[in-house]
Amino acid sequence: MSVFSRGTASRSRVRTVIGGIAIAGASALVLAGCAGGGGTAEPSEPAAPTEDLALKIGTILPQTGSLSFLGPPEEAGVGLAAQEVNDYADTSGVTIDDIVWGDSGDTDNKAYATTIQTLISEGVTAAIGAASSGVTKLFLDDAVAAGIITFSPANTSLDFTSWDDNGLYWRTAPSDTLQGEVLGNLLAEDGHSNVAVLYQNDSYGTGLNDVFQEVFTGTGGTIVEEQSYNTGDTTFDAQISALLASNPDAILLITFDEIYTIGPALLAAGYPADQLYLVDGNLKNFGSDAKWPAAASMEGAKGTTPAGPIEADEEFQTAVSDWWVAEGNEKLTDFSYANESYDAVILLALASLAAGSTEPADVAAKLQEVSGGSGDGEKCTTYAECVDIILGGGVADYDGKSGPVTFDENGDPTEATVGIFQFGADNLFERIG
Known part of the structure; x- marks a missing residue:
């Protein structure tokens, strides 16, 4: 198949979020010794x-x-x-x-x-x-x-x-490790102290939740409720009721497409959108998504996802x-x-x-x-x-x-950036850090 013909056949630790930009680089990771030195020899033909x-x-x-x-x-x-x-x-x-x-x-x-x-x-x-x-x-x-x-x-x-x-x-x-730390610091810096979490019970959800909770509680925050669900679940009434009953000042949702059910349900129950936090698995432009109810406003909600440097490369x-x-x-x-x-x-x-x-x-x-x-x-x-x-x-x-990427011996990048995004009145997100 030609490269021009598409067929169908066939996240390094940081302790602070500085200026809204979350970066894990060689210095932040205490992994400077793994980075390439950047040779200075004159290039030859x-x-x-x-x-x-x-x-x-x-x-x-x-x-x-x-x-x-x-x-x-x-x-x-x-x-x-x-x-x-x-x-x-x-x-x-x-x-x-x-x-x-x-x-x-x-x-x-x-x-x-x-x-x-x-x-x-x-x-x-x-x-x-x-x-x-x-x-x-x-x-x-x-x-x-x-x-x-x-x-x-x-x-x-x-x-x-x-x-x-x-x-x-x-x-x-x-x-x-990186996204979890960014989330923990972000919620703390946003002034939240009593947070509830709903996470997908798989390696992605449990891993991200564990790092988030370690970092957030390390800042003095409290996890007031923790709920999970299994892949394939379609009903989340019990989890949502438990989250709301804990009276959290923020809710972190670590999900995939289940956000289409969970997000609108939380909003319909009166939970404020600006106290919701999303992750890479569910950060979507809902305003351009026919599956998202038009009345479910996500204005003020925030989310994180690995991204390039903050200087947006519009040309790319x-x-x-x-x-x-x-x-x-x-x-x-x-x-x-x-x-x-x-x-x-x-x-x-x-x-x-x-x-x-x-x-x-x-x-x-x-x-x-x-x-x-x-x-x-x-x-x-x-x-x-x-x-x-x-x-x-x-x-x-x-x-x-x-x-910069800069792989270590395990094939992991040691320099990366996690972007912070926020939803506007149009239910579309923009990068803020």
Whole structure:
């Protein structure tokens, strides 16, 4: 399948939120020793590539299921990056001529089970996905056994840091340690002291909830009620009643699509929207969503999600949306994890070039280096700049659309940003930090 043809076949610790911007960088993480040094050597003329490298990748991203709203920006990020790699192929020798697009679905509809086997049989170097940590856990061992790279733009579960993956699992999204700390500090700085939490009872929900509660209570706050639900549940009356009965001054909702039931129910019961807090799994532009009741105003509600640096790259978002539209789709209104998806593909292409190979193990062995996590490389912010450094005999240290990345030995980014967003009267959110 052509890279230009999309088919269906187939979250590092910080203790404070400064100025509304939540950043986990090498210094904040006390991981400065892991960061690339940013070489200062004068660049030389890039050499001709020694061989052509046809890199084959596949996607296992949510076209269906409870995270399907993340699919379009993620797939568009992948497609745009592949297009840029191909645009520079005459110089680099690296091409991505074939993307095998696939659906991850979710733990309920299990689309991932068919997709991962398709990607393995197609002989991809890397599978981009999944978005859901719970879904990735269900196929990761199969991918590792098959010897292919799994590269997620959105997995945040803490469990992946210590997964037995033979060095084949990588992610551009920071673990939930970061988002949980940002949330804890945000609610405390907003003046809340008695908070109730409703969370999804899976690795994502429990991990994020645990970190949030540790940080929030560490600031002197109190968790006055804690409720959970299981994937597939459709009725939340008991949980909502318990939350409201605890008389909290804020409620944190760690959910996926269940927000469509839980959010309106809380608002209908009279709970103030400006005391609701959302997370990456449910932060959506409800004002442009036909599934959201028009009378359910979220004005003042806040949410967090991993994002690029606060200086919004409108040019990048326009390019991502234009790629998506060119595929016959409507303009993107949500760009969640587009940055991380784009960076995943760029890093794979750079690692392939640095390795002189498209073999998964060879590519994986270079991913930490090209991210700046090892090798004392020279900083570069575009694919072309990084290619020229590598072809000139140097080591590239890519700082991408999602941030510096800087992988550690576990495949986790050690420098990342979590954005803070707030809903307006139109039920659309804007970044405030």
